[in-house]
Amino acid sequence: MTVVTTPDPRTVSHLHPRGSFRVADHPVPTGKEEIWRFTPTGKLADFFDDTLARESLGVTVDGPAEVRRLDMGQSPRGTALTPVDRAAAIAAGTPTATHLYVGAETTDTIRVSVRGTGAETPTADHLVIEAAPDACATIVITHTGQARHIGNVEILVGESARLTVVSIQDWDPGSVHLGQVEALVAKDAVYRHIAVSLGGDIVRLQNNVSYATEGGEAELLGVYFADAGQHLEHRLFVDHTHPKGISHVDYRGALHGDGARSVWVGDVLIRPTARSIETYESSKNLVLSDGCRAHAVPNLEIETGEIVSAGHSATTGRFDDEQLFYLRSRGIDEVQARRLVVRGFFSTILARIGIEDVEAALMARIDTELAFDKEN
Amino acid sequence: MTNRSLDIRDLHVSVETEWGPKPILKGVNLCVKPGEVHAIMGPNGSGKSTLAYSLSGHPKYTITSGSVLLDGVELVGMSVDERAREGLFLAMQYPVEIPGVSVANFLRTAKTAIDGQAPPLRTWVKQVNASLASMQLDSEFSSRSVNEGFSGGEKKRNEVVQLELLNPKYAVMDETDSGLDIDALRIVSEGVNRYIDQGDRGVLLITHYTRLLHYIKPQFVHVFVDGHIVEEGDATLADSLEKTGYEQWLKAEA
Ligand SMILES: Nc1ncnc2c1ncn2[C@@H]1O[C@H](COP(=O)(O)OP(=O)(O)OP(=O)(O)O)[C@@H](O)[C@H]1O
Numbered sequence: 152m153t154v155v156t157t158p159d160p161r162t163v164s165h166l167h168p169r170g171s172f173r174v175a176d177h178p179v180p181t182g183k184e185e186i187w188r189f190t191p192t193g194k195l196a197d198f199f200d201d202t203l204a205r206e207s208l209g210v211t212v213d214g215p216a217e218v219r220r221l222d223m224g225q226s227p228r229g230t231a232l233t234p235v236d237r238a239a240a241i242a243a244g245t246p247t248a249t250h251l252y253v254g255a256e257t258t259d260t261i262r263v264s265v266r267g268t269g270a271e272t273p274t275a276d277h278l279v280i281e282a283a284p285d286a287c288a289t290i291v292i293t294h295t296g297q298a299r300h301i302g303n304v305e306i307l308v309g310e311s312a313r314l315t316v317v318s319i320q321d322w323d324p325g326s327v328h329l330g331q332v333e334a335l336v337a338k339d340a341v342y343r344h345i346a347v348s349l350g351g352d353i354v355r356l357q358n359n360v361s362y363a364t365e366g367g368e369a370e371l372l373g374v375y376f377a378d379a380g381q382h383l384e385h386r387l388f389v390d391h392t393h394p395k396g397i398s399h400v401d402y403r404g405a406l407h408g409d410g411a412r413s414v415w416v417g418d419v420l421i422r423p424t425a426r427s428i429e430t431y432e433s434s435k436n437l438v439l440s441d442g443c444r445a446h447a448v449p450n451l452e453i454e455t456g457e458i459v460s461a462g463h464s465a466t467t468g469r470f471d472d473e474q475l476f477y478l479r480s481r482g483i484d485e486v487q488a489r490r491l492v493v494r495g496f497f498s499t500i501l502a503r504i505g506i507e508d509v510e511a512a513l514m515a516r517i518d519t520e521l522a523f524d525k526e527n
Numbered sequence: 528m529t530n531r532s533l534d535i536r537d538l539h540v541s542v543e544t545e546w547g548p549k550p551i552l553k554g555v556n557l558c559v560k561p562g563e564v565h566a567i568m569g570p571n572g573s574g575k576s577t578l579a580y581s582l583s584g585h586p587k588y589t590i591t592s593g594s595v596l597l598d599g600v601e602l603v604g605m606s607v608d609e610r611a612r613e614g615l616f617l618a619m620q621y622p623v624e625i626p627g628v629s630v631a632n633f634l635r636t637a638k639t640a641i642d643g644q645a646p647p648l649r650t651w652v653k654q655v656n657a658s659l660a661s662m663q664l665d666s667e668f669s670s671r672s673v674n675e676g677f678s679g680g681e682k683k684r685n686e687v688v689q690l691e692l693l694n695p696k697y698a699v700m701d702e703t704d705s706g707l708d709i710d711a712l713r714i715v716s717e718g719v720n721r722y723i724d725q726g727d728r729g730v731l732l733i734t735h736y737t738r739l740l741h742y743i744k745p746q747f748v749h750v751f752v753d754g755h756i757v758e759e760g761d762a763t764l765a766d767s768l769e770k771t772g773y774e775q776w777l778k779a780e781a
């Protein structure tokens with residue numbers, strides 16, 4: 152054993168490759184790598200090609216945020232996010248990034264729209280969200296249209312800020328979306344990320360969090376509904392580098408139809424320096440038909456004995472017969488009973504968004520995913 | 528005129544086990560007419576809940592022979608929800624938790640399904656609140672998930688709220704009195720009595736405690752042992768059971 156006198160809080164963990172801005176440091180994936188083993192890399196060759204010219208999808212921002220451009224190397228770009236895979240490194244290298252600055256006086260919702268214009272042109276963007284100290288805001292990013300897109304989101308949560316970022320992936324069929332989302336949480340800040348993945352052939356998001364200093368709270372929530380042929384992958388990495396941090400992960404997914412596939416990887420690393428932290432992660436999958444597969448891989452790596460609590464759970468199951476029986480014994484027919492159970496399953500997470508029209512629209516969208524029931 | 532009753536005839540039921548089907552009900556005969564209250568008492572494991580679940584159509588139980596007629600309509604072969612819409616209600620011994628589905632939404636959906644049309648919004652909310660209040664459940668219960676985190680007694684009271692609001696023709700109450708404190712037992716009994724006092728509803732009351740039968744007066748008491756009824760009588764039978772227990776029948780069955 153090597154004794155390190157001044158521990159580097161960012162020592163390499165087997166859970167996670169060391170990041171690098173150099174695309175060449177991330178070899179083209181073969182699909183055998185730990186981080187790519189669930190992904191259909193064969194369908195993604197263009198995403199790993201760094202010679203391709205990529206356009207920007209740009210963002211439409213509605214709400215009280217200052218929008219600026221950030222050149223390569225211009226602060227705060229690169230403060231929170233170091234690319235951990237090749238696609239993310241390519242997007243991180245886009246010449247101009249968009250900077251969304253949320254001031255301390257902000258209380259409103261900021262709505263950001265990213266709209267794809269077709270799958271012919273590969274696109275890449277790097278978005279930097281910066282919440283000032285004491286800011287209190289919710290940002291809803293909605294991805295629609297058709298695209299083959301790499302979208303990085305770098306998030307800086309200032310001291311005592313409360314920031315919720317909702318990322319809705321509701322692409323049209325034929326779309327692919329890869330990207331790295333990474334937040335750096337300052338002292339006493341509360342950061343919440345809610346990923347909602349519904350549409351798109353392949354969505355693969357690498358969602359990371361680390362802490363700038365002592366304290367800080369991160370909540371990573373997610374909802375996804377994979378139907379026939381869809382691959383929805385959410386990879387989480389919470390890096391407890393400092394003492395007294397809190398992290399909670401709660402992802403829920405439903406799968407239906409032939410070849411529907413979901414991947415949830417929850418890596419939580421508690422470094423030797425991260426004393427007195429608290430973490431819990433949970434993944435729940437509801438398998439609604441034959442022919443789908445849900446992968447759920449929780450990884451909890453604890454390098455210090457002095458923590459408050461750490462735990463994880465992952466469940467994958469079909470409808471609970473007793474729940475359906477109870478509802479049906481009250482006259483509710485099977486289709487509606489199933490619908491109620493699925494809505495209920497997702498509602499606890501969606502309710503955390505806290506914006507009524509967004510929640511209602513997503514619930515309605517989930518209802519359309521459930522419309523297969525009508526055919527039965 | 529059809530024969531108005533919940534008529535159970537020679538009902539045989541098996542449960543699916545690892546070792547194959549296991550017969551639980553061995554010929555149950557029982558007829559509940561509108562306005563009647565029947566109590567079923569019997570030892571643990573004798574099949575009382577099996578009877579209740581089988582009437583409702585729980586998928587775990589297979590009716591191997593016999594018939595259940597609700598006002599002349601055969602329930603055997605019908606789906607769970609069809610039976611409920613025919614007018615059968617089961618207050619469960621162990622009500623199920625349904626995360627994320629609010630009591631309000633659940634009640635409204637159920638009422639709409641049973642009546643075939645949505646209840647008028649304004650009077651409905653009042654009715655729900657009144658019913659919750661009569662069961663001494665705070666109105667915040669309507670925004671909570673169905674049975675989730677409810678105490679044992681609260682779950683039972685929620686079953687009676689549903690009985691009151693859905694107002695079925697026939698109600699099977701499986702140990703609704705178990706786990707209730709003294710006050711709750713009175714409150715729940717009053718709720719069931721309001722339902723009975725309509726005069727044209729039938730009740731099948733499964734219980735272990737004569738105490739309940741001092742609040743809700745049955746006209747008939749049935750002793751249930753090893754999957755069928757072994758003795759029938761009026762309310763006084765419950766009192767004598769209190770003294771003798773089930774031993775005489777258990778010996779005879781052995
Ligand atoms: N899946 C099963 N496998 C084996 N036996 C079963 C199964 N389900 C039920 N049983 C048995 O059926 C019998 C009847 O059970 P039931 O729940 O109907 O009894 P009960 O009369 O309601 O008892 P209690 O008074 O304890 O509520 C019991 O012996 C029970 O163990």
Ligand SMILES: [Mg+2]
Pocket residue numbers: 575576577620701702
């Ligand atoms: Mg029972």
